[in-house]
Amino acid sequence: MTKRSARALSASAVLMLIALSVLLGARLRIDTEITEFMPAGVDAEMTALSRALTGSDLSRTLTLVLSGEDPERATAAARSLAERLGSREDVEWVRAGPDEALEQSFYELYFPRRLTLRDPDVPLDFRARAASLKERLGSPAGAFVRRIATSDPWLLFLDQSQALQSGGDELLIREGTFVLREDESQAVILVATKASPFEGGATRSFLEELEEEVSALQATHGELTLSQASVHRIAVASERVIRADIERVSTFGTIGVLLLLGLLFQSPRPLLLSTVPIAGGVIVGAGAVFLFFDGRIHGLTLAFGATLIGVALDYVAHLFNHHRLGETGAEETAKEIWPGLLVGALTTIAGLVGLAWSSFPGIQQMATFASAGIAAALLLTRYALPPWMSDSAVATRPHRALGSLAAALLDGLRRFRGAVIVLPLLAIGLSAVGIPQASFIDDIRALNPVPAELLEEDEHVRGQVARMEAARFAAATGDTLEEALQRSETARRVLLEAVEAGELEHFRSITPMVVSRQWQRRAIEELPDDAFEQTVSALEQEGFVRGMFTSFEQTLQEEASLLEWSSLDNTPLAPLRNSFHVDLPDGRHGLLTFLQGVQDPAALQRRLESVEGVRFFDQNGYMADAYRRFRTRAQQLIGVGLIAILFLVFVRYRSLRRSLAAFLPALLSCAATVGVLGILGVSVSLLHWVALLLVLSMGVDYGVFMVEAAVMEERDGAPGYAAATSASLLMACASTVLSFGVLALSEHPALSAIGLTSAVGVAFSLVLAPIAFLWLAQD
Numbered sequence: 001m002t003k004r005s006a007r008a009l010s011a012s013a014v015l016m017l018i019a020l021s022v023l024l025g026a027r028l029r030i031d032t033e034i035t036e037f038m039p040a041g042v043d044a045e046m047t048a049l050s051r052a053l054t055g056s057d058l059s060r061t062l063t064l065v066l067s068g069e070d071p072e073r074a075t076a077a078a079r080s081l082a083e084r085l086g087s088r089e090d091v092e093w094v095r096a097g098p099d100e101a102l103e104q105s106f107y108e109l110y111f112p113r114r115l116t117l118r119d120p121d122v123p124l125d126f127r128a129r130a131a132s133l134k135e136r137l138g139s140p141a142g143a144f145v146r147r148i149a150t151s152d153p154w155l156l157f158l159d160q161s162q163a164l165q166s167g168g169d170e171l172l173i174r175e176g177t178f179v180l181r182e183d184e185s186q187a188v189i190l191v192a193t194k195a196s197p198f199e200g201g202a203t204r205s206f207l208e209e210l211e212e213e214v215s216a217l218q219a220t221h222g223e224l225t226l227s228q229a230s231v232h233r234i235a236v237a238s239e240r241v242i243r244a245d246i247e248r249v250s251t252f253g254t255i256g257v258l259l260l261l262g263l264l265f266q267s268p269r270p271l272l273l274s275t276v277p278i279a280g281g282v283i284v285g286a287g288a289v290f291l292f293f294d295g296r297i298h299g300l301t302l303a304f305g306a307t308l309i310g311v312a313l314d315y316v317a318h319l320f321n322h323h324r325l326g327e328t329g330a331e332e333t334a335k336e337i338w339p340g341l342l343v344g345a346l347t348t349i350a351g352l353v354g355l356a357w358s359s360f361p362g363i364q365q366m367a368t369f370a371s372a373g374i375a376a377a378l379l380l381t382r383y384a385l386p387p388w389m390s391d392s393a394v395a396t397r398p399h400r401a402l403g404s405l406a407a408a409l410l411d412g413l414r415r416f417r418g419a420v421i422v423l424p425l426l427a428i429g430l431s432a433v434g435i436p437q438a439s440f441i442d443d444i445r446a447l448n449p450v451p452a453e454l455l456e457e458d459e460h461v462r463g464q465v466a467r468m469e470a471a472r473f474a475a476a477t478g479d480t481l482e483e484a485l486q487r488s489e490t491a492r493r494v495l496l497e498a499v500e501a502g503e504l505e506h507f508r509s510i511t512p513m514v515v516s517r518q519w520q521r522r523a524i525e526e527l528p529d530d531a532f533e534q535t536v537s538a539l540e541q542e543g544f545v546r547g548m549f550t551s552f553e554q555t556l557q558e559e560a561s562l563l564e565w566s567s568l569d570n571t572p573l574a575p576l577r578n579s580f581h582v583d584l585p586d587g588r589h590g591l592l593t594f595l596q597g598v599q600d601p602a603a604l605q606r607r608l609e610s611v612e613g614v615r616f617f618d619q620n621g622y623m624a625d626a627y628r629r630f631r632t633r634a635q636q637l638i639g640v641g642l643i644a645i646l647f648l649v650f651v652r653y654r655s656l657r658r659s660l661a662a663f664l665p666a667l668l669s670c671a672a673t674v675g676v677l678g679i680l681g682v683s684v685s686l687l688h689w690v691a692l693l694l695v696l697s698m699g700v701d702y703g704v705f706m707v708e709a710a711v712m713e714e715r716d717g718a719p720g721y722a723a724a725t726s727a728s729l730l731m732a733c734a735s736t737v738l739s740f741g742v743l744a745l746s747e748h749p750a751l752s753a754i755g756l757t758s759a760v761g762v763a764f765s766l767v768l769a770p771i772a773f774l775w776l777a778q779d
Helices: 003-027 044-054 071-086 100-110 126-137 142-148 156-165 200-221 231-265 268-292 299-306 308-325 330-357 361-384 397-415 419-437 452-465 481-500 517-525 531-541 546-557 574-578 601-608 619-653 656-680 686-716 720-744 749-777
Strands: 029-031 061-067 091-095 171-174 177-180 183-193 225-229 296-298 472-478 504-508 581-583 589-598 614-618
Touching: 003 268, 003 361, 029 299, 044 581, 044 589, 044 614, 061 071, 061 452, 071 091, 071 177, 071 183, 071 200, 091 574, 100 156, 126 142, 126 531, 142 156, 171 183, 183 200, 200 225, 200 231, 225 452, 231 268, 231 299, 231 308, 231 397, 231 452, 231 720, 268 296, 268 308, 268 361, 296 299, 296 361, 299 361, 308 330, 308 361, 308 397, 308 686, 308 720, 330 361, 330 619, 330 686, 361 686, 397 720, 397 749, 419 656, 419 749, 472 481, 481 504, 481 517, 481 589, 481 601, 481 614, 531 546, 589 601, 601 614, 614 619, 619 656, 619 686, 656 686, 656 749, 686 720, 686 749, 720 749
Parallel strands: 029 296
Antiparallel strands: 061 183, 061 225, 091 183, 171 177, 177 183, 472 589, 472 614, 504 589, 581 589
16 A cells, blocks of 8 residues: 555544544533443342432432521522422422412312222221211311311321321421421422433533522522532532543643653654544544443543543554654554554453443443544554654654663663562562452442532431431332332331331331222222211210211212322322332332331341332442442453453463563552552542553553563564663553543542552553563563
8 A cells, every 4th residue: 555545544534533523522422320330230120220210200309498597588588489490491390388289189189089098907996986086176177177077087088198298297387388397497498300410411500590599589588598408419519520530631631641742752743643543542432332322421431531541652652662763664663563562452452341241331331432442542553643654753862862761771670680570579568468458348429529518418408308218218119000009008018017116217108199909999898888887876976966977978888989190190299109109121110118217227128028029229238239249240350351361462472481471560560559559548449440450451561562572672683672662661651640640639539549540550560561571571
């Protein structure tokens, strides 16, 4: 192929990359949902529940507490704020207090069905019911009781009302507004957004405008303070940190790499050419994720992918260094170093591709991004750069100085070959001392960079308003709503036993609001045939007159109307119903029961899981268990990766010594890195293991490049080849440590883990690869 044809081909590739970047910019969606780092396939049902919760009505609801100077101002401000929020197109519903529409809807739905909704497991005690009616007529609720007594002498409707209100003792009603019982100058508003809290742009706008609304109200209602509990603020805080880190990593990493190249080559051409494999790797990696993950990419994956700047530069540095320091033609240099580049890239991909079989979609994204990006960077370095490089390029003074420094360091290592063994021994010592001290953290919250004060406020507001545990539920699932309702009702009976046994303080389920058809049919079928006669007899003993209850007799004779799930659709009660419901895959349904004061989780779990289709869902415990499984899996993947890498290098060199020279530096670097983390007291999380696979892969690159130097010197008698390779490693390590070092400074714990682990591991690889070259690669 002529140089002109090669240039045309490489230019076409660059144009295709530009077109792909435009497409991705328009259509690729950046997610920050932590669900991408929830496991898939470990426990399908628990995973489905965990994921469904993030998009449920429960997650879309904000609990707002508006504190004013006094109760009157607080409630007035809350009503005004609720009115303004209710007029927004992005708000599903707002509730600042009971309203007539809700009360009317409740009466119309439940009073006609009071007989079918009674608990069939609770025997009817006619004498007790009659006595209760007499007592309640003299209570503060007497006026309402008198209105319904003749049609409902058992006061079933009143029981239903009280059952639905149970667990809401934290709130009072003042001037038609919810206020906290403990402080009536704090009004409560519940708001549900139409969009998921993880839709970053919409959520950011809503929260910003919410703050503006509160500020505007202060002009007429005095000083106001807004506190809230919501997934929305946590999602926005996480997204803000991730976006800032992406910008910082990509900006400073790119600037640092370009400055390094500018210093060494002192020409704009190498700077421009180096951006092709660097940017191309990121674009192709993002494109692969776009293709295989429904057009979405997680912010952590994008930030992780930005570190490909350092990895891709390994190949660019190797090409430029050998081209200029070796003073050979560009295409000739590319062909000469190609076997080493290819083996290095294949070993890197081999170390990362195993992550694609992880049960965590977010980790799968990272593996896909990195593997595709590295392959693209490799091919662009080999075929897109040489046609545009000058065949007569001469090393600049700084570049020659780097080459001389690398040669001097290598000569020094040769002279003190026996003494340098202390460096691998030091790495072994760090591993032996630090690994036993390493602690492992299996908490998904370690991946979420939410400020402590934000979490404290969230927990405080939830405790004030709901007092239900945020991460523990009983979940009943079914193929149909009827099946899920029946299982939820069985779970309710089990939970009542748990309360009596002291395993649980309180719970709130959907059962008082919606019950199964089976429940309702039993409630009717199990009524005694002489229910009216027994009722009237008991009432007469309390002084009531039989003729007052003819309407109740007629109700007992009429065919009962059942309450359906859809009966609540398009009513003010629908949001309350929906807060208990989650949609599961394949059209299945989940119904949640909220728990309060779990005293014995193990006993409660045994009780609940004795019921078919019911699970005790402890989200934190479930995720910790899943992450422990992944940690074990990651260790297995590292083992498999090591075998694959050793196999690849052995196929290339057909020499055990040289294979070990390429392989051992990476292995020892991984071990020493964990040792350093253990000595520093850094808890090792999921992303540390991901980074260790990256260290393993990049460390083998360094080993392979040094072994290739030995092969070339032996074949061609070119003593400068090892020096040029060492210069490449110095340059590559500097750029990689720079990229990952910036990442290590991230506020996001996951990104910081990747950055710190990778920077330390790559530095170890730089030191150990030349030593392995001297001891094992050379005959």
